[in-house]
Amino acid sequence: MASAARALHTFRSSTASLSSRSLARSSATRAALIGRRHYSEDKPAEKAEEGGKEGEPALTPEKLQEKLKAKEVEVVDLTSRLRYLQADFLNLQRNAAREKEQTRDFAITRFATDLLETADVLGMALKSIPPTALTPAEAPSEPSASEPITPQKTAQQYLQELHQGVEITQRQLLQTLFKYHVKPFDPLGDAFDPNFHEALYQAPIPGKTPGTVIDVQKTGYKIKERVLRAAQVGVAQDTS
Numbered sequence: 001m002a003s004a005a006r007a008l009h010t011f012r013s014s015t016a017s018l019s020s021r022s023l024a025r026s027s028a029t030r031a032a033l034i035g036r037r038h039y040s041e042d043k044p045a046e047k048a049e050e051g052g053k054e055g056e057p058a059l060t061p062e063k064l065q066e067k068l069k070a071k072e073v074e075v076v077d078l079t080s081r082l083r084y085l086q087a088d089f090l091n092l093q094r095n096a097a098r099e100k101e102q103t104r105d106f107a108i109t110r111f112a113t114d115l116l117e118t119a120d121v122l123g124m125a126l127k128s129i130p131p132t133a134l135t136p137a138e139a140p141s142e143p144s145a146s147e148p149i150t151p152q153k154t155a156q157q158y159l160q161e162l163h164q165g166v167e168i169t170q171r172q173l174l175q176t177l178f179k180y181h182v183k184p185f186d187p188l189g190d191a192f193d194p195n196f197h198e199a200l201y202q203a204p205i206p207g208k209t210p211g212t213v214i215d216v217q218k219t220g221y222k223i224k225e226r227v228l229r230a231a232q233v234g235v236a237q238d239t240s
Contacts, residue, residue: 112182116221116229122170129163184219187231198230208236
């Protein structure tokens with residue numbers, strides 16, 4: 001009985017080992033077949049691609065020359081466009097710099113215009129005093145010995161000092177305006193120009209060319225080359 005049991009156990013173990021070996025062999029064989037199948041399926045696709053590439057027509061020298069000429073024309077066109085854009089950009093930079101400078105130079109235009117009225121008032125105050133009133137007067141008679149000596153000014157001396165004070169004030173105001181490029185211009189005797197002059201009236205003046213400025217009521221002012229205020233003038237009229 002013991003020998004029979006031992007024999008049965010040996011038979012079962014050998015059968016299990018044979019079944020495992022046969023399963024491993026069958027799985028390896030199946031994997032090899034699948035790989036061969038995939039390889040065989042990929043081959044026609046590769047051949048088809050190679051056939052497609054071989055089927056394309058070869059480029060002749062004439063066609064290559066045509067393509068080269070087309071590319072040269074394209075390069076010339078792109079180069080001209082680039083130069084145009086570069087010139088446009090440079091012009092834009094110059095215009096921006098000019099506008100910035102003008103903005104800085106003409107920033108005080110409104111303020112300077114308001115100051116011109118003050119300059120006009122000072123000028124009219126100076127013109128209101130005739131030069132003869134500013135000539136020195138005769139020395140007053142010397143007081144007697146009994147009277148105390150006290151310095152006294154005549155009305156003319158007071159007038160002279162007032163005139164000098166107004167003149168100095170006007171000069172300082174104009175110097176301040178000069179610092180900001182605001183300068184007056186007197187068009188007396190010039191031909192009338194509507195860009196710089198404002199005609200208040202016309203009068204026939206013998207010996208004067210028609211259109212000539214014969215009187216300046218208000219002086220004109222410029223800020224750099226731009227007219228800040230036109231000169232208010234009288235113009236000679238044709239006498240015929």
